Amino acid sequence: MIEILDPATDWLRIESLLDSATGIRLVSAWEAALPELASLDLPHLSPGSADAKASLDEYFRTVWTEANIEAASRYVFFPWRGTIVRLPDADLFWRLRTARNRYLIDEGEQREWSAALIGITGLSVGASVLAASSLTGARRFRLAERDTLGPTNLNRLAGSVCDFGEPKLTLAMRRTLEADPYSDLEAFPAGYAPEVADAFIGTGDAERLSVLVEEMDDLALKVDIRFKARAAHVPVVMVTDNGDNAILDVERFDLDSGYPLFHGLAGDLAASPADLNDPIQRVNIASAIVGSQITPRTRFSLTQVGRTLPSWPQLGTAATVGGALGALAARYIACGVPLPSGRYRVDLDEILLGARAHEASRWNELDEAEFLAGLKAVYGA
Amino acid sequence: MAPSPHNNQPWVARAAPDGMILRLDHQLLPLLGPDRVQFIALGAFIENMSIAAAVDGYRLTVDELPTVPRRTSEITVRFRDGAKPSGHAAIMLEGAKRRRTNRGRYESILPSGVTEQLRAVPCEPATSLTLISGAADRSAASDLAARAMHVLFSVPELRRDLAPFVFTSADAPRRIGMPIESLNPAASTKVPGSQWALELASADEEAEAARARFEHAPLHFVVSSRTDTLPGWIAGGRTLQRVLVTATVLGLSHCLAAGPSEIPTLLPALRRLVDDCEGRPLILGRLGVPSFPEQAIAAPRRPIGDFLIGS
Secondary structure, rough: OOOOOOOOHHHHHHHHOOOOHHEEEEEOOOHHHHHHHHHOOOOOOOOOOHHHHHHHHHHHHHOHHHHHHHHHHEEEEEEEOEEEEEEEOHHHHHHOOOOHHOOOHHHHHHHHHHHHOOOEEEEOOOHHHHHHHOOOOEEEEEEEOOOOOOOOHHHOOOOOOHHHEHHHHHHHHHHHHHHHOOOOOEEEEOOOOOOHHHHHHHOOOOOOOOOEOOOOEEEEEEEEHHHHHHHHHOOOOEEEEEEEEEEEEEEOOOOOOOOOHHOOOOOOOOOOOOOOOHHHHHHHHHHHHHOOOOOOHHHHHHEEOOOOOOEOOOOHHHHHHHHHHHHHHHHHHHHHOOOEEEEEEEHHHHHHHHHHHOOOOOOOOOOHHHHHHHHHEEEOO | OOOOHHHOOOEEEEEEOOOEEEEEEEEEEOOOOOOOOHHHHHHHHHHHHHHHHHHHOOEEOOOOOOOOOOOOOOOEEEEOOOOOOOHHHHHHHHHHHHHOOOOOOOOOOOOOHHHHHHHHOOOOOEEEEEEEHHHHHHHHHHHHHHHHHHHHHHHHHHHHHHHHHEEEEOOOOOOEEEEHHHOOOOOOOOOOHHHHHHHOOHHHHHHHHHHHHHHHOEEEEEEEEEOHHHHHHHHHHHHHHHHHHHHHHHHEEEEEHHHHOOOOOOOOHHHHOOOHHEEEEEEEEEOOOEEEEHHHHOOOOOOOHEEEEEE
16 A cells, blocks of 8 residues: 655665656655654753753764664655655654653553554444554554445544545555554455455464454354354454443453353354344344443434434444543453453443433433333344 | 662673773663663763773773663773873772762861862863852752652652662672661661661651751762763763762762752752753762761672673
8 A cells, every 4th residue: 555665775766756747745754753753862851951952962963864864764655645754764663653652551562562463353443443553552453344434434433525435444544554654454355254264363374363353243244253263262352332432342262262252142152053144133132242231322222223223323432432442452462461351331421420321311212121122022132 | 989879880891802891781770760870870980990991001992972871872992002001090099999988977177178189180071070168059959969868768669779779787698789887877787678768768867867968068069961961971970980089089988969960850959059051960979078987888899700791
């Protein structure tokens, strides 16, 4: 998608791209990067003092000569932007990009997180997980998504009306590469399918995923990839919207190869495979997995799916908090922080409203009993 | 020999064809630093080598240093022959061998002429020495030393940094660190030094003791460097060691306080004590004739084989 060019070896290509006839714009990152590098290299200086000024003068004179800057530069060409960026090389850029993480994520953790190979299937909420993971320093991803961007995605997915019709995968990769061009991205543009399981999860010659973030809508594929991940001892993280809240499910197949899919909430899917193509069965299993401990409005909305709503309703707040939650869970697993299998909830409404968050008093809210009764009436659940 | 924070002697050396390559010993550094004082100590160590080399007719030079201090930075010093063996260097070398920190009280009067001789100490390029003898300025410096000591014993991680470096007769013999008698003569020698540092030492008492000791000292000094960079720190360490060794030769004791220059809230006041054009204050110290010479207890020294490693 991008070209990373070394001026020592790729000068002809750089010159041809920078030819004025191409219309390609050159952006230099160094003007912004040099003061920040100085503050990282000399964090102890007293701002405004004469010795700080003398120290910085010495620093820029000895460390960042024009020759040194050029040697430490890479020219990164972003075709969709028509732009070349003269950027600090991978090591320097990495140092800058993770500088504000220091101590919050220690050096060893940062190395492990950046070396981890994170697989993400489904780039709706998955795009939020990808963004938060990349922001915190993850830089190796396998991404699977076949859908394209449409107007209804824009309530939860950072996107642009200029990109309608573009593959979500392409857009996610562009965003990731624009923030960290040295990211290592492997694309599965047809999305996840059983045929690509070996390549995606890494059960053949391909490197095995450190963590799988599963955010697909298709229940049959959700089940299939879990069977494959469990067989390959790959841990699975899933974030589910719940109104403005998010639910995190962690399945540590790396620690327990017998751990039941979806914590066993959907029954033993291996022993008695459900007909996941049957819409009633699908709803029943999905309801069993999600449970009834969801917000009153989510309960109401779920009863409307297929009637007045085309699909599971989602909010940008939930996608955002879910992205952070999924990324943190993936980082904990990649960095060896003990994070057991189980379900975890982040209930923002309860934090802000207390017990009132659970009250079902408006027309679009259902309490748990009403919800379960409704499901039973409609789906026989 | 060379002073170092908590007497950690954080240097490692290996022989080079015409000199030595020096760096910090990572095993002896506190987790978070500050590294400035460690490099100042390394500068003092280099100055000792320079003095010793001069006795035998060699001139020590330091290769160009990187501006950015890193714990892995290597410093190459070279010995050039052809210089005339120096009698002054021999006196300084004897002084360096006798140099001891004395954290006790000093007499309020200085022998005549010593201030002038200290003022004449040649500073390394881009470093400076400020002598503080006026009562008001010494009082301000004493306040800084007291506040620094209070911070040291009030912040848990600083106490934890200090603890491994304090020892008593209840501890196993050490090759680095400070005997508790040199820190606080009244402290119990029956408990491990780390226990004193972590649990028993009182921030208020240690701060007031530091204030009293600095207030009684007739002369304070600050070593500064033009830049707050690795070359500035190494040069500052060399100037510091010249001052300390000269003071020793003149019959004076000394005690250093790095806190006022390392604690961000105290640094502005230390800057006000020295002229701004002197640069970045690196370390505060006091000088004087000790009231209790026996408090200049010889701290342990790492044997050469401990810090001289193979190439």
